[in-house]
Amino acid sequence: MSLKSYPCTMPKSDYLHVCNNHGVPIPDFEQMFCNRCLNPECSRSLAGKTKFEARTSTWYEALFESPQRMDRQDPRYPQISAQKFLDVPGAPLQVSSDWIDPRDLEPPEPPVVSPKPQKVQSASKGSSDLPLLRPEVVQDSVVPSQSPETRVQTPFKQGTVLKESAHKPVEKDPWASPTPSQNSVPIVSPGQKFRFEPEK
Secondary structure (H helix, E strand, C coil): CCCCCCCCCCEEEHHHHHHHHCCCHHHHHHHHHHCCCCCCCCCCCCCCCHHHHHHHHHHHHHHHCCCCCCCCCCCCCCHHCCCCCCCCCCCCCCHHHHCCHHCCCCCCCCCCCCCCCCCCCCCCCCCCCCCCCCCCCCCCCCCCCCCCCCCCCCCCCCCCCCCCCCCCCCCCCCCCCCCCCCCCCCCCCCCCCCCCCCCC
């Protein structure tokens, strides 16, 4: 698998006649819009020209194939030149890895477990004293069927009288709404006739 990144080679077109539909002067329009646009299909946009895209497209070459080296005679870095650094050969670095994408691996086959053969002793000389083991036959328990005369219901047992509950009845419900008195609000029974009186 290659580690290099390549820039996008998508064919581009000029969308100035589509975007600048109000007739803004081209230099002003490019400064306000084209220099901020990232449409990869337009040749005037900033897509493919940013520093980030330049770094992602040239990082392999800059780091491995032709890395920049400092000149030891450069007067700007005397302290760095005085260090005893070892020189690395100028040949491109060879990057190798044994890593394999797990998606490219084939699924492992399930292991096949073969049953172990059981040792069977044959009746030979010298083994006549050994008892001969025979497998026991386990019979299922059979429930005897009942005759129609015995198929009766559960026998009746004499019942007992329940005692009175020791719980005392509640004289007044504490959560009940207050009952209006007859003096304050008149109570009309179902079916009784009444008449609205005008407000005083």
